[in-house]
Amino acid sequence: MKSELSVSVVGSLAAEAVSEAAMRAVKAAHSIEGWPAYRDYTAKLS
Amino acid sequence: MSRVNRREFNHAVLGALGAGLAAPLAARSGAHTVAGEERRGSITDVPGMHVGHYTDTRRPTGCTAILFDGEATAAVDYDGSAPGSYLGALLKPVSPVTNIHAMLLTGGGLMGLPAMAGMVRFMEERKIGFNWGTPEVPIPITVGAVIADLEVGDDPHIRPDAEAAYKACLAASTAPVDEGNVGVGAGGTVGKMLLNHGYGGMKGGLGTASLRVGDVVVGAMIVLNSVGDILDWRTAKIIAGARRAPSTRIIPTATATARSRSRPTK
Numbered sequence: 663m664k665s666e667l668s669v670s671v672v673g674s675l676a677a678e679a680v681s682e683a684a685m686r687a688v689k690a691a692h693s694i695e696g697w698p699a700y701r702d703y704t705a706k707l708s
Numbered sequence: 709m710s711r712v713n714r715r716e717f718n719h720a721v722l723g724a725l726g727a728g729l730a731a732p733l734a735a736r737s738g739a740h741t742v743a744g745e746e747r748r749g750s751i752t753d754v755p756g757m758h759v760g761h762y763t764d765t766r767r768p769t770g771c772t773a774i775l776f777d778g779e780a781t782a783a784v785d786y787d788g789s790a791p792g793s794y795l796g797a798l799l800k801p802v803s804p805v806t807n808i809h810a811m812l813l814t815g816g817g818l819m820g821l822p823a824m825a826g827m828v829r830f831m832e833e834r835k836i837g838f839n840w841g842t843p844e845v846p847i848p849i850t851v852g853a854v855i856a857d858l859e860v861g862d863d864p865h866i867r868p869d870a871e872a873a874y875k876a877c878l879a880a881s882t883a884p885v886d887e888g889n890v891g892v893g894a895g896g897t898v899g900k901m902l903l904n905h906g907y908g909g910m911k912g913g914l915g916t917a918s919l920r921v922g923d924v925v926v927g928a929m930i931v932l933n934s935v936g937d938i939l940d941w942r943t944a945k946i947i948a949g950a951r952r953a954p955s956t957r958i959i960p961t962a963t964a965t966a967r968s969r970s971r972p973t974k
Contacts, residue, residue, distance in 0.1 A: 665923045679917045679928035681941035683751075687896070687915025687932045688845040688948045690888030694768050697860065697897050701950050703958075 749914065750884040751927035756780070757918075759929065760880030762872045764815075767861035767952030770818055771814035771823055771868040772891035772914065773830075773876035774929070779807035792817060794824045794852035805849060809836050812852035812876070813892040816867025820854045827852070849881030855933040857895025885929060888913040892931045901935040901950035901961050905968040908953030912938070917960030937961050 694701040756777035763770040784799035794812070798805045812827045814820040827850045831837060837846030856919045857953055858864035876891065886894070893914025900909040912932030919926045932938060937949030937960060 665922070665924045667921060669944060671921070672924060672926060675919050675921060675924075675926040676891055678941075679919050679926050680930055682917035682919075682933060683915040683928045683930040684938055685915065685940060685947065686917060687893060687908075687913045687930060688898075688938050690915060691893070691896075691911040691913035691932075691948075693891050693911055694860065694889070697909060697911040698951075 711864070713771055720816040729742055732815070732827075749920075749927070751914075751916045751918060751929040751959065752882045753920075754925050754927040755885035757927060758880040758882055760876045760878065761886060762868065762876035763881065763890050763894050764868065764872065767895075768889065769815035769820075769861070769867055769895040770859050770891045770893075771812060771820070771876050772878050772893070772929075772931070773827060774811040775877065775880045776809065779809055779849075782808040782811070784851075792821065792854035792856070794821055795849070796851060796853070797850065799851060802949040808851050809848040809907065810848065810850045810877070812850065812873055814852060814868045814873065815857040815895040817854055817856040819860050820867045821836065823868040823870055824850060824852050826870035826875075827877055829870065830874050830877035840882055842932055845919045850969040851885050855892060855896060855931055859898070860895045860897060875927050885914075886918045891915055894933050898932050898934045898938050899936070899951065899958075899961060900963050900970050901915060902950055905964070906953060907950045907959070907964050908970075909950060910948040910958075912948065935961075947958050 688700045691699045693702050721916065722861065758775040760773045761770060775821065782799055786797050799887055809831055810827055812824055814823045816823065828848060831850060832845070833850030835846050837848035840847045858867065889911070892912055896912035896914065897909045898912040903909065914929070914931050916927070916929040918928070937946045939945065942946050944957055946960060949960050949966045950956050
């Protein structure tokens with residue numbers, strides 16, 4: 663099955679998906695010894 | 709899986725880091741629309757994608773296996789100067805091999821490359837691969853890449869091995885992918901450019917997302933293990949990166965680099 667969607671559009675979507683995945687990686691991470699995590703910062707702010 | 713050719717695929721992923729695959733979709737409820745505010749989703753929303761983690765309990769490290777229903781078109785883009793990869797040359801545009809059967813992302817740095825043997829064993833046991841003149845032994849095209857995480861935790865001798873990769877393959881499923889300190893993301897860290905100049909980094913990890921436009925689903929999965937900062941792409945604000953240890957205040961790596969020029973290396 664071949665989509666009508668331009669491959670350039672798919673590329674743009676891929677860039678957005680990767681960007682979103684990067685943010686989710688940061689926000690899902692937990693701190694380990696010597697390496698604080700994003701959620702430690704947000705917890706202190708709230 | 710339906711697929712595009714390598715040239716089209718290269719164009720599609722140009723500028724995007726990590727693994728991204730697109731496939732026309734008949735109907736699947738797990739993916740999400742661009743128009744909607746909700747932008748969750750998982751790379752396993754792409755039909756035919758299976759992902760499994762093995763997370764080591766002894767040290768923050770692990771590996772993540774990506775398997776496919778059948779084969780998948782694959783390409784590679786090396787932006788770093790010292791990539792640690794397995795059969796990455798097969799993914800160059802001049803290679804006659806355009807499709808792969810599995811992919812492994814693993815911790816352990818270059819010392820983690822032997823983990824690939826576990827994925828090869830998993831595929832061979834299931835007779836998955838191409839017939840390259842030995843029909844009784846199909847050749848699985850398995851590619852892989854490593855992240856350098858030996859500096860995380862106490863014992864750098866602990867790193868993913870073949871057994872770990874095999875277990876990651878066994879765990880592979882189409883369920884939404886776990887994120888954060890799991891699999892290859894267990895040892896991922898960011899903001900490490902100036903560790904020798906009194907700056908600390910922050911925890912990275914593994915993340916995934918998917919988008920749908922019409923009948924096309926685009927999925928991405930990434931492991932964050934960078935020397936630089938991670939920005940919120942909507943606000944351009946740094947959400948993880950370098951900090952002045954032991955403080956928790958994030959300092960842009962560019963700023964820290966400029967400051968570090970006047971300081972001696974410790």
